[in-house]
Amino acid sequence: MSVVDRQEWDVVVVGAGGAGLRAAIEARERGARTAVICKSLFGKAHTVMAEGGIAAAMGNVNSGDDWKVHFRDTMRGGKFLNQWRMAELHAQEAPQRVWELETWGALFDRTKDGRISQRNFGGHEYPRLAHVGDRTGLELIRTLQQKIVSLQQEDFRETGDYESRLKVFQECTVTRVLKDGPRVSGVFGYERESGRFFVMEAPAVVVATGGIGKSFKVTSNSWEYTGDGHALALLAGAPLLNMEFVQFHPTGMVWPPSVKGILVTESVRGDGGVLRNSEGKRFMFDYIPDVFKEKYAESEDEGDRWYDDPDRNRRPPELLPRDEVARAINAEVKAGRGSPHGGVFLDVSTRMPAEVIKRRLPSMYHQFKELADVDITAEAMEVGPTCHYVMGGIAVDSDSAAARGVPGLFAAGEVAGGMHGSNRLGGNSLSDLLVFGRRAGWHAAEYAGGAARPRVDDAQVDTAAAEALRPFSAEGEEPVERPPENPYSVHQELQQTMNDLVGIIRREHEMEQALAKLAELRVRARRAGVEGHRQFNPGWHLALDLRNMLLVSECVARAALERTESRGGHTREDHSAMDRSWRNVNLLCALTDPTGGLAGTDSVRGQIALTRETTEPVRPDLLALFEKDELVKYLAEEELYE
Numbered sequence: 111m112s113v114v115d116r117q118e119w120d121v122v123v124v125g126a127g128g129a130g131l132r133a134a135i136e137a138r139e140r141g142a143r144t145a146v147i148c149k150s151l152f153g154k155a156h157t158v159m160a161e162g163g164i165a166a167a168m169g170n171v172n173s174g175d176d177w178k179v180h181f182r183d184t185m186r187g188g189k190f191l192n193q194w195r196m197a198e199l200h201a202q203e204a205p206q207r208v209w210e211l212e213t214w215g216a217l218f219d220r221t222k223d224g225r226i227s228q229r230n231f232g233g234h235e236y237p238r239l240a241h242v243g244d245r246t247g248l249e250l251i252r253t254l255q256q257k258i259v260s261l262q263q264e265d266f267r268e269t270g271d272y273e274s275r276l277k278v279f280q281e282c283t284v285t286r287v288l289k290d291g292p293r294v295s296g297v298f299g300y301e302r303e304s305g306r307f308f309v310m311e312a313p314a315v316v317v318a319t320g321g322i323g324k325s326f327k328v329t330s331n332s333w334e335y336t337g338d339g340h341a342l343a344l345l346a347g348a349p350l351l352n353m354e355f356v357q358f359h360p361t362g363m364v365w366p367p368s369v370k371g372i373l374v375t376e377s378v379r380g381d382g383g384v385l386r387n388s389e390g391k392r393f394m395f396d397y398i399p400d401v402f403k404e405k406y407a408e409s410e411d412e413g414d415r416w417y418d419d420p421d422r423n424r425r426p427p428e429l430l431p432r433d434e435v436a437r438a439i440n441a442e443v444k445a446g447r448g449s450p451h452g453g454v455f456l457d458v459s460t461r462m463p464a465e466v467i468k469r470r471l472p473s474m475y476h477q478f479k480e481l482a483d484v485d486i487t488a489e490a491m492e493v494g495p496t497c498h499y500v501m502g503g504i505a506v507d508s509d510s511a512a513a514r515g516v517p518g519l520f521a522a523g524e525v526a527g528g529m530h531g532s533n534r535l536g537g538n539s540l541s542d543l544l545v546f547g548r549r550a551g552w553h554a555a556e557y558a559g560g561a562a563r564p565r566v567d568d569a570q571v572d573t574a575a576a577e578a579l580r581p582f583s584a585e586g587e588e589p590v591e592r593p594p595e596n597p598y599s600v601h602q603e604l605q606q607t608m609n610d611l612v613g614i615i616r617r618e619h620e621m622e623q624a625l626a627k628l629a630e631l632r633v634r635a636r637r638a639g640v641e642g643h644r645q646f647n648p649g650w651h652l653a654l655d656l657r658n659m660l661l662v663s664e665c666v667a668r669a670a671l672e673r674t675e676s677r678g679g680h681t682r683e684d685h686s687a688m689d690r691s692w693r694n695v696n697l698l699c700a701l702t703d704p705t706g707g708l709a710g711t712d713s714v715r716g717q718i719a720l721t722r723e724t725t726e727p728v729r730p731d732l733l734a735l736f737e738k739d740e741l742v743k744y745l746a747e748e749e750l751y752e
């Protein structure tokens with residue numbers, strides 16, 4: 111057996127972003143000895159990058175807001191494919207989670223009368239995003255870390271050991287979920303710095319690893335987003351839900367090339383920024399789809415009046431859900447009305463005084479000044495779509511966050527599917543992390559408390575270790591003796607393939623081409639080799655991440671090919687309309703090799719099998735929150751009849 115460090119915990123949380131930390135706090139507070147593992151430094155999760163805010167219907171700025179309005183907006187944004195029970199829980203519990211953060215020390219921006227301030231965002235009927243300038247994620251993570259430290263201090267007072275009940279293992283990557291029969295028995299991973307392997311034995315594992323953006327070339331996501339949790343779940347036998355839905359945020363930087371894809375927060379538009387094409391036209395008025403016609407302004411005057419008098423005017427179309435704005439920008443550029451570097455113009459300089467811009471959007475001001483030498487208080491930004499978020503993810507139970515089919519496995523945050531349907535509204539991720547992070551931690555602790563301790567199978571540990579070591583002994587191609595593949599080249603080709611062939615606008619023949627290319631890359635990735643040793647070796651880390659990115663990319667491409675309609679983040683040029691008969695259809699991805707490759711060292715053989723399932727009908731009292739005229743636009747014929 112390989113040499114590995116072993117520890118026993120009740121709950122292991124993989125990921126230390128908002129979802130993972132909230133899960134860990136809850137599990138520890140409910141009495142479970144909890145370990146948190148993250149592959150980056152503690153505090154450097156993706157959540158820290160979140161800018162605009164947390165969506166929660168607190169009604170601080172407009173008292174008309176409540177959870178029902180938030181629920182309606184979320185369902186509309188997701189084009190009614192959302193797992194409605196998740197959307198309900200999320201809308202109901204988000205305010206409580208934000209207030210709780212405040213009691214733990216978070217300092218949000220305030221209204222004039224001292225309440226938590228809330229700002230406008232696309233698709234939200236009222237100002238709803240609690241924020242800290244445009245650095246909300248930083249405050250969220252800081253607060254959760256502070257809460258963890260305070261729990262550890264409590265434990266020290268009782269046990270003499272800060273880490274007796276809650277311990278964070280940073281710069282450690284999990285590569286496998288281990289199983290005892292059908293249920294979870296722990297995780298296998300390696301320390302990034304030393305390369306040493308470890309096993310954490312635990313009856314419950316919460317996956318909170320975030321998204322998949324690094325499979326695409328132009329993305330707002332950082333190096334961590336290689337789809338690890340999605341792949342870990344698949345390999346453990348849990349299906350992924352609706353992976354075709356990938357969000358392309360409408361506004362990423364387009365220039366200079368080295369920063370292409372970096373996010374330009376939606377707060378810029380929420381605070382009054384407008385989009386113009388090369389002819390100076392505010393083109394979004396030409397792109398309001400029928401389903402949203404009644405809710406958006408028809409003229410620039412009305413849209414501008416809305417900022418001061420939202421009760422008597424309709425909002426400007428720059429604040430349509432992200433999928434609509436991203437498609438509109440794409441169409442303008444394609445029609446030859448783009449900016450010099452292939453985007454469009456986003457302007458706040460003519461809309462707000464310079465000092466207001468610097469106060470409300472400090473990060474954006476510095477980002478453009480330092481990275482592009484553009485002063486956003488004096489000139490327009492150039493922006494274009496960037497891969498930002500994945501709506502698809504691990505299929506979970508709405509109430510408990512338990513992953514389907516694998517007892518002991520839970521998932522929360524961006525890695526979990528269902529909550530956002532086909533398109534996420536801005537601000538709904540940070541609230542999702544808190545609501546379902548807490549639920550995952552709660553139910554994982556409860557499950558661990560009632561389960562017999564599982565047995566870790568040494569053969570699985572050996573297989574996982576052999577899999578992790580394979581890049582050091584990768585062989586060249588036969589019969590012509592070629593050197594092993596370079597993992598960086600394989601990654602670049604994967605990103606280009608996903609960007610060009612499974613990107614914002616999709617076509618059948620291109621997705622077929624993508625699947626063929628992915629099959630080729632999968633073979634090459636198995637020959638990806640690295641030199642040197644296991645101490646901090648980024649090439650080795652990437653070679654291991656390739657397995658995950660390829661699995662997840664195949665899920666995206668297969669599901670996108672299957673869904674012959676356009677809905678939310680999935681746009682088919684050859685099926686350009688939303689089709690009501692697809693409204694109640696979920697696509698599930700599973701591995702065709704049900705052992706997840708654990709039986710042998712060849713884990714990547716597994717291909718993706720797709721199945722369709724009918725969604726659970728929306729509960730009648732929730733449907734009653736909508737006008738019938740609106741439901742007709744979304745629901746399938748038989749659903750309306752019922």
Ligand code: FAD
Nearest residue numbers: 125126127129149156157161162163284320523524539540
């Ligand atoms: P993360 O915060 O990314 O955490 C993932 C964790 O998993 C990390 O600790 C990582 O190290 C760890 N991990 C990953 N793989 C492994 C592995 N194999 N082993 C061990 N650990 C692993 N949403 C909003 O609601 N409002 C906003 O204003 C907003 N702004 C955003 C701005 C930017 C620039 C970006 C990129 C996103 C923004 N989002 C926003 C989206 C939101 O930030 C993310 O969806 C959310 O933070 C995801 O949180 P998470 O806890 O699921 O994952």
